[in-house]
């Protein structure tokens with residue numbers, strides 16, 4: 575029930591005039607990816623961001639020294655949904671008047687696709703999570719043995735207790751990707767702008783690789799206020815996008831939007847032992 579309420583709140587946010595969305599911009603621009611407001615300084619921008627410095631379970635991390643175990647497969651059940659893409663720069667505070675709960679969930683950053691179909695879910699760790707939005711980073715935030723991929727997709731979910739689960743998919747240079755192209759075509763260029771297209775639907779199933787083997791660890795949001803308690807599943811296999819598409823995305827964002835890797839401290843990274851294959855869902 576609460577999930578439904580939150581969906582309604584998101585929708586209210588979408589129908590608010592663009593001026594209202596702009597209102598929070600000065601607040602949001604307190605942090606960024608470059609210079610004195612870049613990731614190395616997030617923790618000292620204000621006390622509300624202190625976890626970015628002091629947290630002991632921060633994301634992203636380098637995925638090396640994993641423990642191979644027999645992890646349960648993640649059951650993906652994503653449905654077609656109309657496109658709602660919002661460009662709110664790096665702004666989190668824009669949404670504050672809505673509710674504390676909204677502010678406490680994964681901040682939307684850059685060009686974010688809001689996914690309103692409440693039937694798009696995953697079953698992860700025996701828990702049902704609702705897909706809320708997805709967005710992209712370039713270069714990748716997670717690394718494998720210090721190696722970055724050119725891009726990384728984040729599919730952000732939450733369960734009934736408002737706990738976040740993020741599924742990350744690495745994106746490597748290769749074939750042209752028609753599903754990513756739909757996103758590129760729709761992405762708004764200006765901060766505060768959003769684009770809705772009810773004619774066209776997207777199903778994020780198309781942004782998953784065939785093999786759903788994953789790394790799993792406990793971390794945080796990769797943007798201020800860097801809240802912890804986020805369960806991460808990073809798929810082992812990348813998907814392909816063309817060099818041209820990577821270039822287009824980078825032009826759109828205008829700068830790198832990846833937080834550097836964080837200390838692992840005593841955390842374990844688990845890696846599933848057996849390949850599990852994507853099951854194509856019929857509608």
Ligand SMILES: [Zn+2]
Pocket residue numbers: 709710711728796
């Ligand atoms: Zn992200």
